[in-house]
Amino acid sequence: xxRIAAAVLSAGMALSATAAxxxxxxxxxxKLVVPxxxxxxxxxxxxxxxxxxxxELGQTVIVDNRAGGGGIVGSDLVAKSPGDGYTLCICSVGxxxxxxxxxxxxxxxxxxxxxxxxxxxxxxxxxVNPSLPINTMQDLVAYAKANPGKLSYGSSGAGGxxxxxxxxxxxxxxxxxxxxxxxxxxxxxxAVVSGEVNxxxxxxxxxxxxxxxxxxxALAVTSxxxxxxxPQLPTVSETVTPGYSVESWNGLMAPASTPDSxxxxxxxxxxxxAADPEVKKSMAVVGASTEFTTPDEYKAQIAxxxxxxxxxxxxxxxxxx
Amino acid sequence: MTDVFAQLGHGFAVAATxxxxxxxxxxxxxxxxxxxxxxxxxxxxxxLLLPATYALSPVSAIIMLAGIYYGAQYGxxxxxxxxxxxxxxxxxxxxxxxxxxxxxxxxxxxxxIAAIGSFIAGCIGTVVIALLxxxxxxxxxxxxxxxxxxxxxxxxxxxxxLANGSAFRAIAMIFLGLLLGMVGMDLNTGEARMTFGLVELxxxxxxxxxxxxxxxxxxxxSNLEGASVRIVNQMRIGTIWPSFSALRGAWGAVLRGxxxxxxxxxxxxxxxxxxxxxxxxxxxxxxxxxxxFGNGAIEGVAGPESANxxxxxxxxVPLLTMGIPTSATMALMVGALTLxxxxxxPMIISRQPDLFWGLIASMFxxxxxxxxxxxxxxxxxxxxxxVPYRLLYLVIVVxxxxxxxxxNNSSFDVYMTVGFSLLGYVLRKLDAEPAPLLMGFVLGxxxxxxxxxxxxxxxxxxxxxxQRPISLALLLISAALLISIMMPAIRxxxxxxxxx
Amino acid sequence: MRSPAGRRGHxxxxxxxxxxxxxxxxxxxxxxxxxxxxxxxxxxxxxxxGLALVLLGMGLCLAVKGLLAEGNPIGSFHLRPLICVLxxxxxxxxxxxxxxxxxxxxxxxxxxxxxxVETRWQQSLVSGVLLAAxxxxxxxxxxxxxxxxxx
Numbered sequence: 001x002x003r004i005a006a007a008v009l010s011a012g013m014a015l016s017a018t019a020a021x022x023x024x025x026x027x028x029x030x031k032l033v034v035p036x037x038x039x040x041x042x043x044x045x046x047x048x049x050x051x052x053x054x055x056e057l058g059q060t061v062i063v064d065n066r067a068g069g070g071g072i073v074g075s076d077l078v079a080k081s082p083g084d085g086y087t088l089c090i091c092s093v094g095x096x097x098x099x100x101x102x103x104x105x106x107x108x109x110x111x112x113x114x115x116x117x118x119x120x121x122x123x124x125x126x127x128v129n130p131s132l133p134i135n136t137m138q139d140l141v142a143y144a145k146a147n148p149g150k151l152s153y154g155s156s157g158a159g160g161x162x163x164x165x166x167x168x169x170x171x172x173x174x175x176x177x178x179x180x181x182x183x184x185x186x187x188x189x190x191a192v193v194s195g196e197v198n199x200x201x202x203x204x205x206x207x208x209x210x211x212x213x214x215x216x217x218a219l220a221v222t223s224x225x226x227x228x229x230x231p232q233l234p235t236v237s238e239t240v241t242p243g244y245s246v247e248s249w250n251g252l253m254a255p256a257s258t259p260d261s262x263x264x265x266x267x268x269x270x271x272x273x274a275a276d277p278e279v280k281k282s283m284a285v286v287g288a289s290t291e292f293t294t295p296d297e298y299k300a301q302i303a304x305x306x307x308x309x310x311x312x313x314x315x316x317x318x319x320x321x
Numbered sequence: 322m323t324d325v326f327a328q329l330g331h332g333f334a335v336a337a338t339x340x341x342x343x344x345x346x347x348x349x350x351x352x353x354x355x356x357x358x359x360x361x362x363x364x365x366x367x368x369l370l371l372p373a374t375y376a377l378s379p380v381s382a383i384i385m386l387a388g389i390y391y392g393a394q395y396g397x398x399x400x401x402x403x404x405x406x407x408x409x410x411x412x413x414x415x416x417x418x419x420x421x422x423x424x425x426x427x428x429x430x431x432x433x434i435a436a437i438g439s440f441i442a443g444c445i446g447t448v449v450i451a452l453l454x455x456x457x458x459x460x461x462x463x464x465x466x467x468x469x470x471x472x473x474x475x476x477x478x479x480x481x482x483l484a485n486g487s488a489f490r491a492i493a494m495i496f497l498g499l500l501l502g503m504v505g506m507d508l509n510t511g512e513a514r515m516t517f518g519l520v521e522l523x524x525x526x527x528x529x530x531x532x533x534x535x536x537x538x539x540x541x542x543s544n545l546e547g548a549s550v551r552i553v554n555q556m557r558i559g560t561i562w563p564s565f566s567a568l569r570g571a572w573g574a575v576l577r578g579x580x581x582x583x584x585x586x587x588x589x590x591x592x593x594x595x596x597x598x599x600x601x602x603x604x605x606x607x608x609x610x611x612x613x614f615g616n617g618a619i620e621g622v623a624g625p626e627s628a629n630x631x632x633x634x635x636x637x638v639p640l641l642t643m644g645i646p647t648s649a650t651m652a653l654m655v656g657a658l659t660l661x662x663x664x665x666x667p668m669i670i671s672r673q674p675d676l677f678w679g680l681i682a683s684m685f686x687x688x689x690x691x692x693x694x695x696x697x698x699x700x701x702x703x704x705x706x707x708v709p710y711r712l713l714y715l716v717i718v719v720x721x722x723x724x725x726x727x728x729n730n731s732s733f734d735v736y737m738t739v740g741f742s743l744l745g746y747v748l749r750k751l752d753a754e755p756a757p758l759l760m761g762f763v764l765g766x767x768x769x770x771x772x773x774x775x776x777x778x779x780x781x782x783x784x785x786x787x788q789r790p791i792s793l794a795l796l797l798i799s800a801a802l803l804i805s806i807m808m809p810a811i812r813x814x815x816x817x818x819x820x821x
Numbered sequence: 822m823r824s825p826a827g828r829r830g831h832x833x834x835x836x837x838x839x840x841x842x843x844x845x846x847x848x849x850x851x852x853x854x855x856x857x858x859x860x861x862x863x864x865x866x867x868x869x870x871g872l873a874l875v876l877l878g879m880g881l882c883l884a885v886k887g888l889l890a891e892g893n894p895i896g897s898f899h900l901r902p903l904i905c906v907l908x909x910x911x912x913x914x915x916x917x918x919x920x921x922x923x924x925x926x927x928x929x930x931x932x933x934x935x936x937x938v939e940t941r942w943q944q945s946l947v948s949g950v951l952l953a954a955x956x957x958x959x960x961x962x963x964x965x966x967x968x969x970x971x972x
Contacts, residue, residue, distance in 0.1 A: 037364075038364060038652075039651075039653035039656035040652065040656065044659050047371065051372070051375065062967050066729065066731075067729070068520075068521070068523055069506060069520060069523035069524055070511070072523065152778060158507070181509050182508075184652075186652060190643075190645045193462070193643070193645070196465045196778060205659075208666070209664050209666020209667065209668065212666060212667075215643075215667055282660070285662050285663070286659050286664075354959075354963075361960075361964065361966070366964060369964055369965045370964070373965075489882075489883075490837065492879070493837070493879040493880070496872055496875050496876045496879060497841060497844060499872050500872045503872065507855075507865035509865065514851075514852070514855060514865055514869060515848060515851045517851070538910070541902075541906060542903050542906050542936075543902075545902035545936050710937075710939075711937050711941075712944060712948055715930050715940075715949070715952065716948070716952060718906060718909055718910070718930075719913075719926055719929055719930060719933075719952045722910055722913040723922075723926075723956055723960055726913075726917055727966045730966070730967060735910055735914030735917070738910055739910045739914075742906065742910070743907060746903060747840065750895050750898060751833045751836055751896075752837075753833075753837055772868075
C-alpha cells in the first residue's frame with residue numbers, strides 16, 4: 001500500500017510540475033526515442049547520449065525504441081509529440097534526409113523538427129569479399145565496368161543509406177551493380193563475409209571487426225575525410241569519384257514546437273558531451289566519431305542533404321526512362 | 322580436446338566467482354519472470370534492463386543478459402500450458418498438447434517435462450558450443466539464400482503435420498498465414514503492401530498481437546461462454562507433483578528435440594521456431610499412435626520445448642565465433658557488448674577468452690539454476706488453476722494487454738489484438754486450427770525474402786534450388802514428408818472405394 | 822459426428838471457405854496497385870498476388886464442398902463475452918498513453934467484469950486494484966517499461 005501511496009504522490013507532483021514554465025526544465029523523466037530496434041548502431045549512440053544527458057541534467061532519461069519502417073515510425077511519433085522537452089529523438093540520416101525524398105512521410109524533415117546537434121558520425125566502408133581480384137577502388141570501377149550487372153552488393157533494405165550510397169556511386173561512375181537487399185546492415189555484412197554478395201557499402205561498426213580478422217577486404221571510406229579508426233583507408237572521393245561524400249549521422253532532434261530555451265540548454269550539454277573523453281571512448285567502440293553542430297548548422301546540413309538525395313533520385317529516374 | 326577442457330575449466334573459474342554467480346542467478350530469475358509473462362519477450366526486457374548493467378563488468382553483464390534470454394525459454398512454456406497463451410513463436414506448438422494435458426489434470430507433468438527437457442537440451446547445446454562452435458559456424462557460412470528457402474519449405478511442410486484435422490484445411494490456414502505475413506514494407510522496393518495506409522503496419526503485423534488474439538484471448542472468450550458451466554471443473558488441478566514414471570516415455574522426444582534444436586539454432590532467422598515446429602512434426606511422425614497428438618501427448622511438449630532451449634543456446638554460436646548476430650536478441654547482445662567497450666567479431670575468442678569461456682560455463686550453471694527454480698514453481702503454477710476462473714480471466718486479459726503493449730510500446734498493437742481475437746474466435750467456431758496459420762505467418766516473409774534473393778544472386782536461374790546440395794537435400798526431405806502425409810489419405814480413400 | 826445442424830451450406834467448410842474468399846478478395850483489392858513483375862524480376866506484388874489467388878481458390882473449393890456435402894456444424898456465437906472482452910482491450914489501448922497504466926487497467930477490468938455472469942463486483946474491484954498495483958511494481962518498477970502510471 002505504501003508503494004501505491006508513494007506512486008500517487010510522486011505522480012501528483014509530476015503533474016503539477018508539468019504546468020511550470022520551461023525555465024525549470026527538466027523536472028521529470030525525459031523520453032529519448034530511438035526509431036530503430038535495440039542493439040543497432042543508432043541504439044548504442046542513443047544509450048551513450050542518454051547516459052550523459054542523465055548525468056548532466058540530473059533527470060532520468062529513458063531510451064524508448066520505436067522501430068519500424070526504416071525509422072519512419074519513430075521519427076513520425078516524435079514529430080507529432082508535444083514540444084515540452086520531454087520527448088526527444090536520436091534521429092538518423094536514413095529517416096530524416098533520405099526517406100522523405102524516397103517515399104512519402106507525414107513529417108517534413110526541415111519543418112517538423114527542431115534539430116539540436118549532430119551527436120556522432122560514422123562513415124561507410126567499401127568492403128569486398130577477399131576472393132575477388134579487387135584490391136583498390138580503381139580495380140572496383142574497372143571490374144564493374146567490364147562486367148556490368150555482375151557484381152552484387154548487399155544493403156540494409158531498399159531506400160536505406162546502404163542502398164542509395166551505391167546508387168550514387170553507380171550514377172557518378174557509370175557502373176551498374178546488382179542490388180541485393182537484406183533485413184538490416186548486419187546480415188548484409190555477413191553476406192559479404194560468406195561470399196553470397198560481392199561487396200557492400202557497410203557502416204564502420206559492422207565492418208571493423210571483420211576487417212581486423214581479414215574476413216573482408218576494405219577498399220575505402222565514403223566520407224569526405226579519412227577516418228580516425230582506419231586511417232590507412234583512402235576516401236572514395238580521393239580515389240575514383242571526386243566530391244563523393246556519404247556519411248551516416250545520428251543527432252538529437254526535438255518536435256518543432258519545443259521552446260528555444262530548451263533547445264539552447266540541450267545544445268550546451270551536447271557541446272560538453274562532444275568534448276568528453278569518456279563519451280569519445282564509448283563512441284569509438286561503436287566506430288563512431290563524436291561531433292557537435294549548432295542547431296542552425298544542423299538545420300542547414302539536413303536541408304542540403306535532402307537536396308542532394310532529391311537530385312540523385314531525379315538522376316536515376318531520368319536514366320531509367 | 323584437452324585444450325578445450327582446460328579453457329572450459331578457466332571459464333568455470335570466471336563464472337563461479339560470487340559476483341558472476343549472483344548475476345547469473347539474477348538473469349535466470351528475470352528470464353523466468355518475463356518468460357512466464359506473455360508478450361514481454363527477451364528483446365524488450367534486455368533493452369529495458371541494459372542501463373542497469375552499465376556499472377557491471379562486461380563479463381557479469383553478458384552473463385546476466387544471456388541468462389535472461391535462455392531463462393525466458395524455460396518460462397515461455399508455462400502460460401502456453403496453463404492458459405493456452407504461447408508467449409513466443411517457439412512455444413506455439415507447446416500449447417497444442419500442453420494445454421490439453423492441463424485440462425486433463427496433467428499440468429504438473431507437462432510443466433515438469435518442459436523444465437527437465439529444457440535443462441537437458443540446454444546442457445547438450447552448451448557442450449556443442451564449447452566443442453564444435455567454430456566449425457559449426459563455418460558450416461552456417463555454407464548456407465546461402467537458396468538453402469534457407471528450402472529450409473523454409475521444409476518448415477511449411479512440417480506445419481501441415483501439426484494439424485489434427487484435414488490436411489487441405491491446414492494448407493489453407495498456412496496460406497492465410499503466409500498472406501498475413503506479406504503485410505508491410507516490401508524489402509526489395511520499400512513499397513508498402515496491404516498496410517491500408519497505416520504507417521504502424523509498415524513493419525508488418527506484430528507477432529505477439531496475432532498470437533495473443535488467436536490463442537489466448539479467443540480461448541478466454543470461449544471459456545466465458547457457458548454461464549452455468551463450471552470452468553474450474555474443466556481445469557482440473559490433478560497432482561501437484563508429477564509422477565516421474567509418466568515422464569519416462571518422453572526421453573526419446575527430449576533427445577530428438579535437442580538434436581533438431583542444436584542444429585537449427587545455429588541458423589539465422591527462424592532457426593528456433595523451425596526447430597520447435599519440426600520437433601513436434603517429427604514426434605508425431607515417429608509415434609506409433611498419432612491420434613494421441615492434439616489430445617495431450619507428452620512427447621508433443623517434450624520435443625518442442627527441448628528443441629527451443631537447445632536452439633537458444635546454440636544461437637550464440639554465430640555471434641561468439643564470428644560477431645554476426647542472427648536474431649534481434651543477438652543483435653541486442655552485440656549492442657550490450659559494444660556499450661561495455663567490446664566490439665564482437667571473429668577475434669572475440671582469442672581476445673576475450675574470459676568472456677567467451679566464462680559465458681559458456683555460466684550457461685551450464687544458469688541451466689542448473691533454472692531447473693532448480695522451475696521445478697518447485699510447478700506446484701505454485703498448478704495451484705493457480707484452482708483460482709476461480711471468474712478472477713483468473715481478469716488477470717489474463719490485463720497481462721495480455723500489457724504484454725502486447727510493451728512489445729513496441731504501441732496502443733496500435735493492442736487494437737490489432739482486438740481484431741485478431743475476433744478472427745481467432747471465428748476460426749474456433751469454424752473448427753480451423755490456428756497453429757499452421759502462425760507457422761505460415763512466421764515463415765512467409767523469410768520464404769519470400771530468400772526466394773527473391775536467390776533469384777537475384779543466380780541472375781534469374783530457378784535451377785539454383787536444385788543445384789546446391791544443401792538445398793536439394795532439404796527439398797527432397799520436404800517432398801518425402803509431404804508424400805508420407807498424403808499417403809494415408811490416399812490409401813484410406815482407396816479402401817473406401819473398394820468397400821463401396 | 823454429423824448432425825442436422827451441419828447440413829449443406831450451413832457447415833464449417835462452407836463458412837471457412839467464405840471467410841478465406843473474403844480475406845483473399847480484400848487482399849487482391851489492395852495488391853491491385855502493386856507491380857507484379859516477372860518470374861525473373863519479381864515486383865512487390867508477385868508473392869502476395871500468388872498467395873491471394875491460391876487462397877481464393879482454396880476458399881472456393883471449401884465453400885463448394887460445404888454446399889454439396891454435409892459437414893460439421895458451426896459453433897454458436899456468444900456475443901456477451903466476445904464484445905465485453907474486445908471492448909476491454911480497446912479501452913486499455915485508448916487509455917494507457919492518455920491516462921496512464923493504472924487507470925487503463927482499472928477500466929479494462931471494469932469492462933471485462935461484464936464478460937462473465939459469474940463475476941461479483943466486490944471481487945472484481947479488489948482484483949482490479951491488486952492487478953494495477955502488481956503491474957505498477959512488476960512492469961514499471963522492476964522491468965522498467967516506459968509508460969506513465971497516472972496521467
